[in-house]
Amino acid sequence: MISMSLLVWIPLLPLLAAAVVGLFGCKLPRAAAHVLTIAGVGAAFALSALVFSKTLAGAVYNQNLYTWLTAGDMQFHVGFLVDNLTSMMMVVVTFVSLMVHIYTIGYMEEDPGYSRFFSYISLFTFSMLMLVMSNNFVQLFFGWEAVGLVSYLLIGFWYTRPTAIYANLKAFLVNRVGDFGFLLGIGMVLYYFGSLDYATVFQAAPAQAATQVSLFPGVSWSLMTVTCLLLFVGAMGKSAQVPLHVWLPDSMEGPTPISALIHAATMVTAGIFMVARMSPLYELSTTALSTVMVIGAITALFMGFLGIIQNDIKRVVAYSTLSQLGYMTVALGASAYSVAIFHLMTHAFFKALLFLGAGAVIMGMHHDQDIRHMGNLKKYMPVTWFTSLIGSLALIGTPFFAGFYSKDSIIEAAKLSEIPGSGFAYFAVLAGVFVTAFYSFRMYFLVFHGKEKWREMKHDDAHHDDGHHHGLGAHDDPHEPGWVVKLPLLLLAIPSFVIGYIAIEPMLFGHFFQGVISVNSGEHAAMTEIAHHYAHELQTPAAMALHGFLSLPFFLAAGGVALAWFFYTRRPDIPAALQTRFAAIHRVLENKYGFDAFNERFFAGGARCLGSQLWQIGDVKLIDGAIVNGTANSIGRLAQLVRKLQTGRIYNYAFAMIIGVFILLTFFRFIH
């Protein structure tokens, strides 16, 4: 059975490694940084795998570790809930983290912040594990914010770069906007359920299905809708859904290994995980599910468009991540939680692979990230080429690859869903397939095929003003990095290829998520219909893949790849011409639909402006000027006035007396 003494080490080992390396890293030999953290994360992975084997066999663990806080009769705990969903997440997180740790040895080899970086990524592993292993909302929120903290530290890892420290502040604040809603959602849960333990809340949820709350006088909403939407605001921040997506592309300022680990494979999927975990709540509100689905669909399609025009290799992958997160969110909206988690898992592998591949390319190109400067890297970096090709094929949903099984299921779910907004979502995810294939293979062809463009470039162009960007000279050849980089690529390529084939049956159609994810199939029937379709017509993963070759998504994907091939290897003049022809559209995409400018001007500028008004007018002028110092001044002025009466001249006083006598006489004569 699973025991607390086993579980507690899984997050604790990476934490201990992070603490030792973080606090004493400068005193230890350089190698100690990666030896210790890899040992910690490796052990966590091994233990996670052990736990996974136990939950597969049916074990479920739900115990509190200690009581964090009591207030009145309420208790808040730190504890673990380990079921199949948790243990699968644990394995994915620790596996990708382990790969990234190994990769980092090569990627950060020359960086002065070597041990600091290892400490951070181990700390991240701890935080993410606490998030997924939680059995209550408080600890979930703790992990939620802790991964945000590490993300902040890592985006700003190169703290002398102005863009990096701008990006990390932005990431943290945008995430805080999400957390603002999330915390209110948690507050609603506590108020109406009297507890923050998942088990208690989920059990009591159906009884609250009809509860109405009235936030504005006279308007009443369903409690579950309000709660689920507030919680989803948190997911929108963490999982970068429109309009809280703005931080993710900028987060690419961080070193590439963390883009793979945090901003692709694990942290950004926390929102997806959370909604799936909360399925007993979301199932009670079709309105919330509809909203989730529409937002996911917008993200999936419109963020994909932005991927088309990016020239920074990491940003292409970043927009692809945004778009894929949108896919997962669509699946959540369609009540296909298991499909969302399935895609989360396959995406974690192939997107981590793509990012690490991009990192290898960046190393080969001497930190030049512009794909227009690359080309024909296939010749110089065969392992990177091959693994990136696998990753790209998985991403666009080529049958038999991991991404095919999960993405195709999402498209099916959107098609079969009947809640409001599902029509748009179906269109968006279908169109997204074409877009994904186009930008993925645009990048692929520009990087790995075609002419060796860095040789034709003016050398100066590749130089940036800080030390991290170098670029290749005209006569330099790119070199593939050593085995510490190649090994993670190869190890990630394997699940990117096979995991879908292996996992689809148990995860989507088996008992894997039984008792974990609950779907009200009466109202939200998409998942049941998919299962029905699979059981009666496809029956095996291989048949599903073969069937996939004849389906619309495959043609769309193939079309996207073919177009990319034609544009970027045969006729590079066409995209250039299109860009000039449709300059207006290009400008909209270039400005990322104007979200950044709007936020900068309206929210950031607005808050600063309001702040200075309140300060200068409210505090300085009104309170201090008029009241505080004003009182002092009026007393002073009064004293000045009174002082004038005491002139010291006898005739003044005598005159005053005479007037006084006169007034008194008048008073007594006429009034009395």
Place this chain on the structure above:
Amino acid sequence: MAYPILSVSIWLPILAGVIVLLLGDDRRACFTRWLALAGGLMAFLVTLPLYTQFNYADTGFQFQELSNWIPAFNIFYHLGVDGFAVPLILLTSLTTVIVIIAAWEVIEKNIAQYMACFLIMSGLMIGVFSALDAILYYVFWEAMLIPMFLVIGMWGGPNRVYATIKFFLYTLLGSLLMLVAFIYLFHQTGSFAISDFYQVPLDLNAQKLIFLAFFAAFAVKIPMWPVHTWLPDAHVEAPTGGSVVLAAIMLKLGGYSFLRFAMPIAPDGAHALGGMMITLSLIAIVYIALVALVQKDMKKLIAYSSISHMGFVTLGFFIFNPLGLEGGMVQMISHGFISAAMFLCVGVLYDRVHSREISAYGGVVNTMPIFAAFAVLFAMANSGLPATSGFVGEFMVILGSLQLNFWYAFLAATTLIFGAAYTLWMVKRVFFGGIANHHVAELKDLNKREFLILSVLALLVIGFGIYPKPITDMTHATALQFLQHMATPKLLPQAGF
């Protein structure tokens, strides 16, 4: 109980202060400092039994001491503490040690006087927290102003005269109304015992007026909007130690006194005026956070941040549920650590560069990496990051206020965004980026003394973030008893005012 713990806790630091004053001298600076530290440490150690011997189940006052003082007016030397006072007393004695160490080689002139001020102030503040007689309380309350007045006036910045006068008049004005309330209550009860005040029935109008009189004294101290404008000025002019004590403890005297006087003496008045208190608290949280965002002076920014965070204390108290009340208490303790740490961090920079302007810095992390790590930790705590103590109180108060009204929680929760915005924006401008100027380039990282005090605070901030239960265990019984008392009307229909 071998010795009168509370009396010793009060008078030992005062005595130590007097000894330092008598024996200490700038020519024997080292001796003076060690003497003060010894006094501070002893004063801290004698308060520890309050924690170890505290009875968690007892809802009344513990460690009581009672003797005659001025029998003619029924005034007693009456001390005693409950679950609200003990954590704050421990905070006070600990902060005093930290302040003494923080001043070590920073204060070069009038060392003995400086150290003595803080030791004496510590004793007086503990007196405020443990007095159970209104006049005794009042004496401690007013006496405490004097050392602080001296600290700002003597070791303060260029504009210190304006700041001290503003500080003194502001607080004195409020206190006088409190004295009027005490005298009125004396007429009603014939004694100055706080426990008698708790029992005496009063009609609603009298309760409202008494509440407002206390409000004048305590709201200034906390400070609540709109009587907060003395605090930024006082902080900017105060030396580091003064700011630390001001933020970590003095503000808490206001919060504590609401619990000790205003609310239990006039529970119906407190309920009747609860809406006003909540409104003012929410204004503090939102308005002041926005004001903090645009500050250019680091100390001013942290001062405004303090006001905003103290808004959670009053909000928590006046939503009248356990989550809010205990959350307010946790917030007070936590803010004691965090604000002390933030002001110490500014002090570390000020001692080296002699500027508090944000724009005078940039890229400090390049030259002071260890210090930057501490600063980021405390900034995160100030932004209410979970696993730091800063999260716990805000979390409890936000969740507690939601039980009363969703929109209270909505406004309070904006601190998640604004608190992070003003704190981290400052961190970005001061610590990150390239080295901004030659002052920053010449900075030396923390010395051992600075490292020690920041480490202690860091451990406390993280420790209580991971395990805040010790604080709520201590306040638990008292809080429940308090809420029960608050829920029982003590109206007297006939009595006039």
